[in-house]
Amino acid sequence: MKFNGDVVIAAPQTAVWDYLTDPTKVTQCAPGVQSVAILSPEQFKVMAAIGFGMVKVTFDNMVTWSELTAPNKATAKIHGDAAGSAMDATGTMTLSLAAGGGTSLHWEAEITILGQIAALASRLMSPMAKQLTGAFFACVRKNVETP
Numbered sequence: 001m002k003f004n005g006d007v008v009i010a011a012p013q014t015a016v017w018d019y020l021t022d023p024t025k026v027t028q029c030a031p032g033v034q035s036v037a038i039l040s041p042e043q044f045k046v047m048a049a050i051g052f053g054m055v056k057v058t059f060d061n062m063v064t065w066s067e068l069t070a071p072n073k074a075t076a077k078i079h080g081d082a083a084g085s086a087m088d089a090t091g092t093m094t095l096s097l098a099a100g101g102g103t104s105l106h107w108e109a110e111i112t113i114l115g116q117i118a119a120l121a122s123r124l125m126s127p128m129a130k131q132l133t134g135a136f137f138a139c140v141r142k143n144v145e146t147p
Contacts, residue, residue, distance in 0.1 A: 004108040016103040017071035029139035085115030
């Protein structure tokens with residue numbers, strides 16, 4: 001499944017970059033995050049629960065920054081395991097100066113879910129992704145735009 005979107009954040013590009021590439025800060029906005037453990041500057045573990053309809057699944061995720069080109073582009077690869085299921089994802093963000101000031105952020109994500117919840121996830125993922133990314137970026141905007 002592929003998703004993408006564009007967001008304008010009323011803050012300098014370096015401030016947006018610093019926030020979104022800091023695992024401790026960015027996971028404060030990620031819905032369902034239960035814990036974060038930083039293993040190195042390029043790798044961290046995240047325990048996160050996500051609900052697919054009536055089913056709630058907790059994934060143990062390994063996140064690796066595969067590209068960090070400050071303050072313009074970052075790509076993360078994620079592998080998550082849950083009971084009877086697995087998830088692989090790649091997410092990329094590209095930052096640039098927005099017309100009229102602030103930062104324009106373009107994001108893309110490709111997610112593959114395998115195992116017991118795959119069929120359920122494929123039916124619910126699109127509307128759920130829209131809702132979760134909306135909440136995530138609203139939180140990011142609030143935290144970055146407010147000094």
